[in-house]
Amino acid sequence: MHDQIAQAAERSRMRRLVLVASLSLAAALPARAAEMPIFDAHLHYNEEAFGDYPLPRVLELFRRNNVRGILANSRPNMGTHRLLEAKERGDLWVVPFLRPYKVRADRQSWFKDPLNYAFIVEELPRRPYVGIGEFHISASDAAGEQVRSLVNLAVERGLWLHAHTDEAGIETLLRHNPKAKIVWAHTGFGTTVETVSAMLNAHPSLMCELSYRGGIVAGDQLTAPWRDLFVRHPDRFLLGSDTWINERWASYSELMQGYRAWLAQLPQPVAEKIAYRNAEALFGRGN
Numbered sequence: 001m002h003d004q005i006a007q008a009a010e011r012s013r014m015r016r017l018v019l020v021a022s023l024s025l026a027a028a029l030p031a032r033a034a035e036m037p038i039f040d041a042h043l044h045y046n047e048e049a050f051g052d053y054p055l056p057r058v059l060e061l062f063r064r065n066n067v068r069g070i071l072a073n074s075r076p077n078m079g080t081h082r083l084l085e086a087k088e089r090g091d092l093w094v095v096p097f098l099r100p101y102k103v104r105a106d107r108q109s110w111f112k113d114p115l116n117y118a119f120i121v122e123e124l125p126r127r128p129y130v131g132i133g134e135f136h137i138s139a140s141d142a143a144g145e146q147v148r149s150l151v152n153l154a155v156e157r158g159l160w161l162h163a164h165t166d167e168a169g170i171e172t173l174l175r176h177n178p179k180a181k182i183v184w185a186h187t188g189f190g191t192t193v194e195t196v197s198a199m200l201n202a203h204p205s206l207m208c209e210l211s212y213r214g215g216i217v218a219g220d221q222l223t224a225p226w227r228d229l230f231v232r233h234p235d236r237f238l239l240g241s242d243t244w245i246n247e248r249w250a251s252y253s254e255l256m257q258g259y260r261a262w263l264a265q266l267p268q269p270v271a272e273k274i275a276y277r278n279a280e281a282l283f284g285r286g287n
Contacts, residue, residue, distance in 0.1 A: 032264070032268060033260045033263055033264035035066065036260065036263065036272065036275050036276070037066050037068040037275065037276045038065065038066060038067045038068070038239060038256060038259065038275050038276055039068065039069040039070070039071075039238070039239065039276040039278075039279035039280070040067050040069070040071065040239065040240055040241050041070075041183065041209050041239060041240045041279060042071060042134065042162075042185060042186075042209050042238075042241060042242045043070040043071060043072050043240070043241055043242075043243055044072075044075065044134075044242065044243050045058065045072060045074045045079030045080065045082065046074055046075045046079055046243075047075065047076060047078070047079065048245065048246060049079070049246055052246055052249070053249045055082055055083075055086060058083075058249075059086055059092065061252050061253070062092060064253065065256040065257075068092075068276065069092070069093035069095065069276070069279060069283075070092065070094055070095065071095045071162070071183070071238075071240070071279070072084075072094050072096050073097040073098070073099040073131075073133060073134050074099060075099055075101045075102070075103070075104065075106075076101075076102050077098060077099055077102075077123065077127075080094075080096050080097070080099070080127075081127065083096075084096055084127065084128075095130050095279070095283045096129050097129060097130060097131040097132060097162055098120060098123055098124060098127070098129045098131070098132050098133075099132075099133065099134065099135070100116055100119070100120055100132065100133070100135050101135075107136050110135060111135070111137055111141050111142070111144055111146055111147050111150075112141070112144055112146055113146075114146070117146055117149065117150065120132065120150065120153075121153070124157070129159065130159065130160060130283060131154070131159050131160030131181075132154055132159055132161055132162070133161055133162025133163060133164075133183070133185075134162040134163070134164050134185050135161075135162070135164065136164045137164070137173075138165065138166075138169060139165065139166065139168035139169040139171070142165065142169050142172040142176075143172050147176065148176045148177075151173055151176040151177045151180050152176065152177050154180060154181075155177045155179045155180055155181075159181075160181045160182070160183055160282075161173065161180060161181065161183070162182075162183045162185060162209075163184060163185060164185040164186065165184075165185075165188075166188050166189075166191065167188055167191055167195055170182060170184060170199065170206065174203060174206075180205065181205045181207075182203075182206050183207045183208075183209050183238065184199075184206060184207065184209060185209050185211070185240075185242075186209065186210070186211055186212045186213055186242075187208040187210055187237075189212060189214060190214050190215070193215070193225040193226060193229055196208065197229055197232070197233070200233050206236070207236055207237070207238055207278070207282065208236055208237050208238070209237075209238045209239070210237060210238065210239055210259075211240035211241060211242035212242060216262060217258075217261075217262050220261070221265070222262040222265040222266070227265070227266065230266055230270055230274065231266070231267065231270055234269070234273045234274065234278075235273060235278055235281070237273075237278065238279060239259050239275060241255050263275055
């Protein structure tokens, strides 16, 4: 319990830092950064958001921030289904991922519960899912046979995996099947730049998603190690909001402005790839 409280406090502290940095960085954006489309590659429309953030309000947030597409995964998956209905009306490009969680508690057991695996297999044909996740997994839990089956299932069906884990967890998933395609949620949070670089060099099918990722900016400047990494690997990064709680929806515009501020400090072709072109290359151009 004390660990959970400490983790919640740390997440709250990080969110405050992100908001402060975002407002500072967005103060004087050049026009090209302010107008650049964004693909949000870590978007949850969870049931807690349905009341305060009904679909029209969510779509307006996307329009206001020039978010043209999203990688949607929700708990339950009904939230993603609602976003897909908006796509069918032509309002949004939605890349749907199947989330293994029907309720929050599934996060603790999804990787070993055979009923959960059966749910994944049964649900996949019901919607045009492109991937499975976001799911939380430790390296030790990722070594289990059910996870091995999931990785192989994803490879067989050409699906992506959206994994919330550390570098050891990524390595474990890829040992199950080196052909697995993985979006690495948060790029490990605090994994060193050197380790991220080594992971990218070792695993060509690994994409790094940047929500909550620390160390990218210092003050109002993109840090040199991250700038160098983005320039060396412009095809390997995606942006994300991670709207896992309503507080993230409340700060959605600030999050997008923060991204635009440091994207403006990159060469334009690199910034465009990270902002939206990488998503188009991976998932097909949206509306």
